[in-house]
Amino acid sequence: MKIEFTLNERPVRVDVAPMARLLDVLREDLRVTGTKEGCGEGECGACTVLVDGRAVNACLIPAIQLRGAQVQTVEGLARSERLHPIQQAFLEHGGAQCGICTPGFLMAAAELLHREPHPSRAQVREALAGNLCRCTGYQKIVDAVAEALS
Amino acid sequence: MLRIAPTFTVATPTTLAEALALKATHGEKAALVAGGTDFVPNLKHGLHAPEVVISLGGLDELRGLDFGAETIALGALVGIHTLATDARIASVLPSLATAAGLIAGPQLRRMGTLGGNVCLDTRCVYINQSESWRSALGYCLKKDGDTCHVTVTGKKCVAAASNDTAPVLLSLGACVELASPRGVRTLPLEQFYVHDGARNTVLAADEILVRVLVPRPRETRRMAFEKLRVRGAIDFPLLNLALAFDLDADGVLTAPELVISAIAARPRRVRALPEGLLTDALVDRIAALAFDATRPLTNINADVEWRRDMVPVLVRRAFAAARGPQSPPFAC
Ligand SMILES: Cc1cc2nc3c(=O)[nH]c(=O)nc-3n(C[C@H](O)[C@H](O)[C@H](O)COP(=O)(O)OP(=O)(O)OC[C@H]3O[C@@H](n4cnc5c(N)ncnc54)[C@H](O)[C@@H]3O)c2cc1C
Ligand code: SF4
Ligand code: FES
Ligand code: FES
Numbered sequence: 001m002k003i004e005f006t007l008n009e010r011p012v013r014v015d016v017a018p019m020a021r022l023l024d025v026l027r028e029d030l031r032v033t034g035t036k037e038g039c040g041e042g043e044c045g046a047c048t049v050l051v052d053g054r055a056v057n058a059c060l061i062p063a064i065q066l067r068g069a070q071v072q073t074v075e076g077l078a079r080s081e082r083l084h085p086i087q088q089a090f091l092e093h094g095g096a097q098c099g100i101c102t103p104g105f106l107m108a109a110a111e112l113l114h115r116e117p118h119p120s121r122a123q124v125r126e127a128l129a130g131n132l133c134r135c136t137g138y139q140k141i142v143d144a145v146a147e148a149l150s
Numbered sequence: 151m152l153r154i155a156p157t158f159t160v161a162t163p164t165t166l167a168e169a170l171a172l173k174a175t176h177g178e179k180a181a182l183v184a185g186g187t188d189f190v191p192n193l194k195h196g197l198h199a200p201e202v203v204i205s206l207g208g209l210d211e212l213r214g215l216d217f218g219a220e221t222i223a224l225g226a227l228v229g230i231h232t233l234a235t236d237a238r239i240a241s242v243l244p245s246l247a248t249a250a251g252l253i254a255g256p257q258l259r260r261m262g263t264l265g266g267n268v269c270l271d272t273r274c275v276y277i278n279q280s281e282s283w284r285s286a287l288g289y290c291l292k293k294d295g296d297t298c299h300v301t302v303t304g305k306k307c308v309a310a311a312s313n314d315t316a317p318v319l320l321s322l323g324a325c326v327e328l329a330s331p332r333g334v335r336t337l338p339l340e341q342f343y344v345h346d347g348a349r350n351t352v353l354a355a356d357e358i359l360v361r362v363l364v365p366r367p368r369e370t371r372r373m374a375f376e377k378l379r380v381r382g383a384i385d386f387p388l389l390n391l392a393l394a395f396d397l398d399a400d401g402v403l404t405a406p407e408l409v410i411s412a413i414a415a416r417p418r419r420v421r422a423l424p425e426g427l428l429t430d431a432l433v434d435r436i437a438a439l440a441f442d443a444t445r446p447l448t449n450i451n452a453d454v455e456w457r458r459d460m461v462p463v464l465v466r467r468a469f470a471a472a473r474g475p476q477s478p479p480f481a482c
């Protein structure tokens with residue numbers, strides 16, 4: 001099944017199995033491996049990407065639903081050598097330790113930034129509620145996002 | 151990580167007529183997918199074996215939100231995130247907005263739909279498991295087996311209705327509009343759900359849920375939704391309940407509706423509730439009736455006694471919320 005969509009502002013065309021998950025299309029067919037798989041069940045948010053600007057779980061999205069969509073992954077955040085402000089803040093606040101959850105947190109935060117340029121701490125926590133981290137204890141992640149968006 | 155074996159084809163109709171024609175051809179062998187947040191994990195666990203999967207995402211006819219004078223019509227493809235954040239829903243149906251905002255986490259609310267929630271498959275600790283896990287136990291009545299691990303007799307599936315919009319929509323007297331090649335039928339939601347966890351709706355093999363119709367509540371109607379879950383950020387309900395009642399200027403409560411779910415295959419309406427001056431004593435009477443009406447089972451992996459003890463607590467919380475400002479908590 002052939003599908004076309006835009007990935008990080010570039011048009012892509014792939015031949016996929018029916019119901020192939022966006023996560024596998026990204027990682028295996030397109031070899032864009034920034035997006036991670038944690039649970040594969042919608043529980044952890046490690047696979048969060050933006051589809052038409054909305055943060056969603058790539059592990060549950062049948063690629064077939066992406067025809068014509070705009071998909072953004074963590075690879076699309078930095079501009080050439082310049083990190084996105086949220087990435088920079090993660091670096092400065094120690095928001096990443098092992099790193100498996102980081103791309104998902106960055107994308108959930110990126111959606112919040114588009115929607116709400118000056119969110120409260122409560123809004124930051126709510127926007128990140130679908131993302132799990134087993135290393136940082138969350139505080140540094142919330143600090144990083146709150147600072148990047150302040 | 152479990153992959154989905156491509157043993158079926160996928161159809162992407164763009165009109166309801168096209169989707170119904172596919173349903174008519176394939177019947178039970180055609181599975182519907184909207185947001186996929188329930189269907190995809192279940193497919194991975196081998197709970198469905200469709201010959202064709204019909205993706206409903208292209209059916210713009212199913213997207214509308216219509217606020218009529220008598221009825222609020224909600225399209226089956228309206229997103230859970232929209233239900234949780236739309237200002238009109240928050241003001242007219244605050245308990246629905248509250249329930250939607252407490253479904254799963256932010257990403258899943260952006261993917262999940264109302265239709266998928268209303269038609270959500272029942273859940274049980276013995277069924278929402280991988281194929282190898284289930285086979286090790288010898289399967290169960292709901293899929294591939296001949297006994298139930300929850301009930302003593304083992305003769306009936308009692309997997310739990312776990313959709314948060316269902317009790318709310320029942321408490322608001324909603325109807326569902328079901329389309330098939332035979333036409334469109336409108337059914338009170340109360341008749342839509344049945345006492346069978348193996349399949350808890352009367353949706354026929356050739357039908358698609360098109361809209362949910364909610365009668366516009368009277369100005370005097372107060373409502374609330376409460377939910378118990380392990381992690382406040384994401385989990386399915388261990389117990390949920392929806393409350394609605396009229397409250398006049400003298401503080402007299404009439405026409406109460408209380409629906410409790412995440413217990414058995416079908417949300418349960420608590421009947422014969424008392425009316426009268428809304429006092430703490432009246433709330434306690436209703437809370438006690440709710441406790442008597444509720445018998446949690448081991449279908450959900452949380453202590454049954456605790457879940458039962460939480461019923462009156464949630465009833466009191468629901469009354470407190472319904473008596474306060476009718477504004478759903480902030481959802482994102
Ligand atoms: C981690 C996690 C947590 C969750 N937490 C909650 C929770 O707290 N509360 C809750 O209620 N749900 C929860 N869910 C379940 C799910 O995300 C929601 O219920 C969601 O609203 C389902 O909608 P969907 O569009 O994704 O459904 P789908 O997965 O697309 O479909 C669900 C079922 O409905 C059928 N269906 C869909 N649309 C129609 C239609 N128009 N006509 C007929 N049949 C149809 C499908 O065939 C399928 O059987 C959770 C899921 C996950 C993975
Ligand atoms: S209630 Fe019984 S039959 Fe139903 S899913 Fe659970 S174990 Fe299986
Ligand atoms: S891998 Fe997608 S939510 Fe965990
Ligand atoms: S940094 Fe290790 S899981 Fe978040």
